[in-house]
Structures are given as structure tokens and as C-alpha cells.
Amino acid sequence: MDIECIKYLCLDLDGTLLDSKKNIPEEAKRVIIDLKNKGVIIILASGRHFNEMDRYIKELELGFNHFAISCDGIYTYRCDGTKLFTGNSLTKSDIEVISKQIPSKDILFFTSSSDFRICHSFVRSLIYRLKFLKARRSIFNVFYRNNRIPSNIEVEKIRIDNISNSIPATIRSNYTVHLVQTDGYRMEILNKGVNKFSAVEKLCKHKYINSLHQLLYFGNDDNDRECFENLKYTIAMQDAPEDLKRLAYKTTEDSDHNGVYKAIIKMYKDNKILFYGS
Template sequence: MEYRLIVTDLDGTLLDENKNIPEENMRAIEAFRKKGGLFTIATGRGERGALPYIKKLNLDIPAVLFNGGELYDPQKGRIYTVYLERKLYDIIIDHFMDNPEIGIVVHYHDKVFISEIKSAHDYYINVQKVIYDRVYNLKEIERANKILLVGDVALAKEEIKRIEQKYGININAVQSDKYYFEILPENVSKGEGLKKLCDYLKIPLGKACAVGDNFNDISLLKTAGLGVAVENAEEPLKKKARFITRRNDEGGVAFLIEKILLGKMEPFTIK
């Protein structure tokens, strides 16, 4: 096979609109593995949100979590992880704590922390269905893999620019959903996560195929030997993709795998 490794995003890509893995995707992944292929996920989710899918998929190689901030091996646990710089963490918490339009969700390995529940949190809580811990003060959290800002993303972007100007710093932030804007450690991205994964597996990047749907997948697609977008992807991501597969709720990953197994990667768009 031309591509030995397939790395796919979860939400909006491998998962359908009900956050389930379509059966056609499961069957295609199994067929790919039987041919000697390797399969894993690259997601903005942390351990708590990703582990149910890691188990469902029976992954046997590391998953890329926290948008590239962690490599998590199903057997060995964390083999690479990085945290937000403490000063930046405190600045972000202080700045958004009293903003009624933006909710704060702090992720640390398998923990998810929320302090004050705002209306902006409703979407995250209802859609992700992740169990979270309530804390009185988020600044009591010693370390964090990322801060998720939930709600008005346009406003969050404006406020991050204000913080950068005020403190003379550059903040690594990325949009991962219509309502999600993520603050990540310096130099963290799914693309960098893929590099670390391929180095760990001793597989050339050119032999990796990556699939995604949102802005945080752009670096992933640019880094892989073959970058693929699902049909429901954001337009900027589609422009970076060499191949556009079917929608997430139409078994887009399965359709792609069938193309790889059959060796029919031309043309690069659905007819």
C-alpha cells in the first residue's frame, strides 16, 4: 500500500453527527489493518473525551491528543505530553473569567475542569457529554494541557489579540469547532503531533494519510503525505486537501480507505 498509516480526526470526521463511529468506518478500518495498515486518531479531545473511542477502535498504536500536545499509547499510557506555560495560563483565566459570553474549560490529562457554569458552556456539556469536575477557582489547577474557550469564537479571537498586544506575546490558539477556540502550548499542533507519531513509529511522513474537517486539522493535512478533507469540512481546509471524501455521516473515512486499499486515489475529488 502506498500509505501505511491513516490518522483521522474524530468530531466531524470519523464520527457521525451523533458522535458515533459508523459501522462502515469500523469495517473499513479493520480491513485496512488486515492488509498491514496502521490506524489511529488525532483529536483536540483529551484523555477523558478520547478514551471511549480509543477502546472502541481497539487502537494498538499511540493516539494524538490535545491537538498534538500529547501522544497516548493504549498500552503504555502517555509517552509524550506538554503543558501550557504558567504565566500564560493565569493571564487567560483572569481575562475570561468574568466574560459572560465565553466559557472556560481546562483540560489536564484525564481531567476536565469548569468553575462557574455559564450559558456558553451548555453546548460543550450537551454535545461532548464529558464528565467534568467543578472547582471554585481554575487558578488552583497546577498544570493544564490546554484551555478551551467555548461560545462566541469571533469575540474570543478579538480578546486573544488584545492580550497579545497588551503583553507583547504570541499565543498559540486554534479554532476546532464553530463554538470552540483552543489555547495550546507553544509549537503544539496536530501537524507537529503527527511528526512525533511518525518518528515514534519509524514511518516516513510521506507514507501517512491524514483526514480532517476543521481549522485545527490544517497543519495535520499539510504535514501528511496525503491530506484528505471530508465533504462537510470547512472551506479553508478543503483548499489544503488533495482528496475530498464523503461526509462524516456518509462513511467518509470508509470511502477513503476503500480507495487506498484498491489503489485508486485518482481523481482527487468525489465524482
């Protein structure tokens, strides 16, 4: 048997567990709750803020013994709302450095703290407003938005890819850069070493997780990459980037075709996986 026992199930939300209407499919919900009731620890890992994850935590009936990683690894909580860890946020100085390397024309900047988001049309207004707001930010997002051109994912992708390719090596060496395609296309910049895997690893270091080899991870996007690079058992959704799928242990159907549920059931039937308590 390839896997002796999976005790921890870690799931990205948007584009993985959630369908395009932002719902958890009923079959997936039932199988996750069943695993939870048998003793499997559930970890939700998302770019969302914790308060945006609350609905799904309640639907899956997750409590004190289960975990939520928010803002792509900045914050880690118990699912009852107890904050466990805070990663290194971006400072005002970080945002100033990053902003100066990105052209402002047709670009929307999007910064996040632990509990709110702020949008800015231009670098100047971004820096100005930061003087009057909390200095630390979790994530710096860059979107392409041109009011003269209808929203088009291919246009957005070309524009953001061009910006990404023009970023100096010093930015890439000092920060974590992801190109995220779920819900549009954007470039996401976090402090170096901050990502979902670093949060999972911290849970392991502090004994909330016994072994990373007992963890199964589902994801679909570039901000899941570090998990796919470092975890043994990963499942990529069918619409994930091709290079991410090559890193995966297995692939499954996309979120609109109940990929999480189908992958779990298939591994059961193929005797490829044994979940704790089963």
C-alpha cells in the same frame, strides 16, 4: 500512481470518523479493522482526553502497535495506554496572561489537564481555583454562553470571532490559537508548537513512523490545520472550513454520510491509493 504506499492512517475523531451521534459508522469500522489486520498502523488524533478515546480504541481493536494523540497534541499514547510523549502544557502563569486579554462577560472558560476538565464562569474564579488545583493545563478553551439567549451557533461564532480578532499579537505569537467548530464553536489556546502535527512529527522522529509521506490524514477542523499544512496526503470532510479544504489532497463527504469509508473505497477504485498489505 499518485501514492506508492500508505502505511499509516491518522484520523481525527469528532466530525471526521465519528458521526453526529458520536458513533463510528459500521462500514468505516470494518474497513479500518481490515486495514489494521493487513499491517496498516492506525493513529487516532483528537482534542479528547485519552480516556475519552478508549471506547473507539476498543471498537477498532487497536493495541500496542497503534497510537492515540490526545488533547490536540499534548499527549501521545500507544493504544494499550502506555504514554509515550507529553508536550508543553499551559502553566498557571500562562492562563493568567491569556485570561487578562479576554473579557469575562458571557464567556465560559474551560481548562483541561491530562485527565479532567474544569469550567469557570469568570476569570477571577478561574485564577482563584487554580491555586488549589494542579497548576498545569493542556488546553484553554473559550466558549460563548449567555443564559438569556438560546444556544445558537451563529451567535456563538460571531462572539468568539470578535474575541479572537481582539487578541493581541503577543498572544498569537506565543501560543497556538484554533477556532474550532465541531460540537459548537469555541476558541482553543495551547502552548506554541503544540498541535496534532507536532505529535505526528514526534512519532516520526522517534521512529514509530518511518515516513510522513506514507501517512494519510483525515480531518475536518481548525485544530487539524497544521496537519493539512505539513502533510502531503490529507482528506478534508465536506463540512470543513473552505480554506482547510483548499489545503487538502482530496475532499470527501461529511461524517454523517460516512465520508471516511467512502474516501478510502473511492481511492481504491480509482487506483489513487495503495495501502500497505493490500
